[in-house]
Amino acid sequence: MRAKSAYLSVPQLREACSQCNLRELCLPMGLSEHEMGQLDELVTVRKRVLRSHHLYRGGDGFEALYAIKTGFFKTDVLLEDGREQVTGFQMAGEILGLDGIGTEKHTCNAVALEDSEVCVIPFADLENYSREIGALQHHFHKVMSREIVRDHGVMMLLGIMRAEERLAAFLLNLSQRFTARGYSPTEFNLRMTRNEIGSYLGLKLETVSRAFSRFQEEGLINVHQKHIQILDVTGLKRLLSERRV
Amino acid sequence: MRAKSAYLSVPQLREACSQCNLRELCLPMGLSEHEMGQLDELVTVRKRVLRSHHLYRGGDGFEALYAIKTGFFKTDVLLEDGREQVTGFQMAGEILGLDGIGTEKHTCNAVALEDSEVCVIPFADLENYSREIGALQHHFHKVMSREIVRDHGVMMLLGIMRAEERLAAFLLNLSQRFTARGYSPTEFNLRMTRNEIGSYLGLKLETVSRAFSRFQEEGLINVHQKHIQILDVTGLKRLLSERRV
DNA sequence: CATCCACGTTGACGCAGATCAAAGCCCGGC
DNA sequence: GCCGGGCTTTGATCTGCGTCAACGTGGATG
Numbered sequence: 001m002r003a004k005s006a007y008l009s010v011p012q013l014r015e016a017c018s019q020c021n022l023r024e025l026c027l028p029m030g031l032s033e034h035e036m037g038q039l040d041e042l043v044t045v046r047k048r049v050l051r052s053h054h055l056y057r058g059g060d061g062f063e064a065l066y067a068i069k070t071g072f073f074k075t076d077v078l079l080e081d082g083r084e085q086v087t088g089f090q091m092a093g094e095i096l097g098l099d100g101i102g103t104e105k106h107t108c109n110a111v112a113l114e115d116s117e118v119c120v121i122p123f124a125d126l127e128n129y130s131r132e133i134g135a136l137q138h139h140f141h142k143v144m145s146r147e148i149v150r151d152h153g154v155m156m157l158l159g160i161m162r163a164e165e166r167l168a169a170f171l172l173n174l175s176q177r178f179t180a181r182g183y184s185p186t187e188f189n190l191r192m193t194r195n196e197i198g199s200y201l202g203l204k205l206e207t208v209s210r211a212f213s214r215f216q217e218e219g220l221i222n223v224h225q226k227h228i229q230i231l232d233v234t235g236l237k238r239l240l241s242e243r244r245v
Numbered sequence: 246m247r248a249k250s251a252y253l254s255v256p257q258l259r260e261a262c263s264q265c266n267l268r269e270l271c272l273p274m275g276l277s278e279h280e281m282g283q284l285d286e287l288v289t290v291r292k293r294v295l296r297s298h299h300l301y302r303g304g305d306g307f308e309a310l311y312a313i314k315t316g317f318f319k320t321d322v323l324l325e326d327g328r329e330q331v332t333g334f335q336m337a338g339e340i341l342g343l344d345g346i347g348t349e350k351h352t353c354n355a356v357a358l359e360d361s362e363v364c365v366i367p368f369a370d371l372e373n374y375s376r377e378i379g380a381l382q383h384h385f386h387k388v389m390s391r392e393i394v395r396d397h398g399v400m401m402l403l404g405i406m407r408a409e410e411r412l413a414a415f416l417l418n419l420s421q422r423f424t425a426r427g428y429s430p431t432e433f434n435l436r437m438t439r440n441e442i443g444s445y446l447g448l449k450l451e452t453v454s455r456a457f458s459r460f461q462e463e464g465l466i467n468v469h470q471k472h473i474q475i476l477d478v479t480g481l482k483r484l485l486s487e488r489r490v
Numbered sequence: 491c492a493t494c495c496a497c498g499t500t501g502a503c504g505c506a507g508a509t510c511a512a513a514g515c516c517c518g519g520c
Numbered sequence: 521g522c523c524g525g526g527c528t529t530t531g532a533t534c535t536g537c538g539t540c541a542a543c544g545t546g547g548a549t550g
Binding site for chain 2: 098
Binding site for chain 4: 193194195205206209210212213225
C-alpha cells in the first residue's frame with residue numbers, strides 16, 4: 001500500500017481514469033470500458049505541484065511516470081555553467097518522466113509553470129498491468145515513440161530553422177495542442193517566459209521578443225505580454241514552408 | 246511464416262541472438278540463457294543493406310524494429326525545400342525504427358553509411374514476447390527511454406553549444422560507443438561525410454572542417470580525411486565544461 | 491595509368507542573431 | 521496607492537558561423 005497522504009492531503013481528490021475527461025488524450029486512450037476500470041487501480045495517487053516547484057529533478061530516483069491532470073510544466077537540462085536547455089513544455093494529458101526509465105534516475109528537471117496536479121503512475125505497476133492489457137502495452141509504446149518523434153521535431157527546429165520559423169512552429173504547435181484539449185486554437189495565454197521560449201528554441205529572449213513584435217507588425221498575431229491571438233494561421237504556416245535564401 | 250528468402254538469399258546467415266557477440270549491447274541485454282533462447286524464435290530474419298541504400302523511408306509502413314548486426318547507419322528527416330536534419334548515427338547493437346511505433350509509419354529515413362546487416366524484429370511479435378518475458382519488456386522500455394535521453398543530449402548540442410563544443414561532444418560520444426564495442430577509443434574511421442556531421446550538429450560542412458583543423462592545430466586530434474586519432478581526451482572534455490564568454 | 495568526381499580544405503566577406511544597454515510595463519506586497 | 525523587482529521591449533553594436541569561391545585530394549573506374 002502506498003502512503004497516499006504523503007502526496008495528497010485531500011483524499012476526495014481521488015478520481016478514476018474512467019471518469020477523467022482527459023482519458024482520450026492520456027494513457028487510457030483507446031482502452032475498453034473494462035480495461036479502463038483496471039487502470040483505476042493502477043493510478044490511485046495524485047500530487048499537487050505549485051507553480052515554480054519541481055515535480056522531479058535530474059538525479060532523483062525514478063519510480064513513477066506522471067500524467068498531467070491540470071496545469072503546465074517544462075522539462076529542462078542544465079549545464080554546470082548555468083546554461084539551460086528546455087527540452088519540452090507539457091500540458092494536460094501528457095506524460096512526464098519517460099526519461100528516467102533507462103537509467104532508473106531522472107535525467108532532467110520537471111518544473112510546474114502554473115499550479116498543477118499530476119496522476120502518479122508507479123512504473124513497476126504499469127509494466128505489470130501492460131503485461132495483462134495488450135492495448136495498454138501498445139498504447140504506452142506509442143506514447144514513448146511519439147515522444148521520440150517529437151524530439152526529432154525539436155532537432156529540426158534547432159538544427160535547420162531560422163528564428164522566425166522556429167517561433168512560428170512553436171505557436172502552431174501550441175495552438176494545435178490547445179485545440180485538442182477543447183480550447184481556442186487562436187487565442188491563449190503563454191505559461192512560459194520569453195527566456196524559457198528562447199531556451200526551448202535555441203534563441204535569446206531578445207530574439208524571441210523581436211520575432212513576436214515582427215509577427216505583430218505583419219498582422220500574423222496580436223501579442224500583449226503572455227496573451228497571444230493568432231490572426232493568420234496560414235501566414236504562419238507559410239513562414240515554415242517557404243524558404244527564402 | 247515469414248518469407249525469409251525475400252530478405253536474405255543466404256540462409257546460413259541465420260544466427261541466433263544467443264550466439265551473437267552483440268547480445269550484451271543489444272536487445273537481449275540482461276536476459277537469462279533461457280529467455281535468450283526464446284528471442285532466437287523472435288528474431289529469425291536478417292537483411293542486408295548496401296551502402297547508401299535505405300533500410301526504410303519516412304512514410305513507409307511500420308512493421309518491425311531493426312537491430313544492427315554489422316555496419317553503420319544514419320537517420321534523417323528532410324524538409325520539402327531540401328534541408329536535411331540528421332537525427333542520429335547508429336552502430337552495431339543499436340536499434341532502428343522506434344520512431345514508427347507511434348503512427349505506424351516511419352517518420353524518418355534510415356540509410357546505411359556502409360554495407361550493413363540488420364536483424365528484423367517484427368514488432369507485434371516483440372510485444373507478444375515481452376508480455377511473457379518481463380526482463381525483455383523492461384529492457385525494451387529502457388532502450389526507448391535511452392533514445393529519448395539521447396535526443397535530449399542532441400537538443401543541448403543544438404540549442405546551447407558553440408561549434409567546437411558540438412564537435413568535441415560528437416567525437417567523445419563516438420569514442421565512447423566504439424569503446425563499448427571493443428574498438429579503440431582513440432582511433433577510428435568516420436563513416437559519415439563532413440556534410441552529414443554538420444547536418445547532425447546544426448553546422449555547415451565548412452564549419453565542421455574548420456573545427457577539425459583547429460583541433461588538430463591545438464594538438465587535440467589528428468585528422469586525415471575520415472581517419473581520426475584522438476590525442477588529448479581530457480582536452481576535448483575540457484572544451485565542453487569550460488565556458489568562455 | 492589517366493581521368494573524374496565527390497569530398498574536403500581554406501580564405502574573404504556578410505549577416506542573423508547575440509550581446510550590451512536602457513527604458514517601459516505589470517503585478518504583488520506593504 | 522505606492523514601491524520594487526521580474527519580465528519585456530527596443531535600439532546599437534558585435535561576432536560566430538554561414539556563404540561564396542577557389543583549389544586540393546584520394547578513391548573509383550575503365
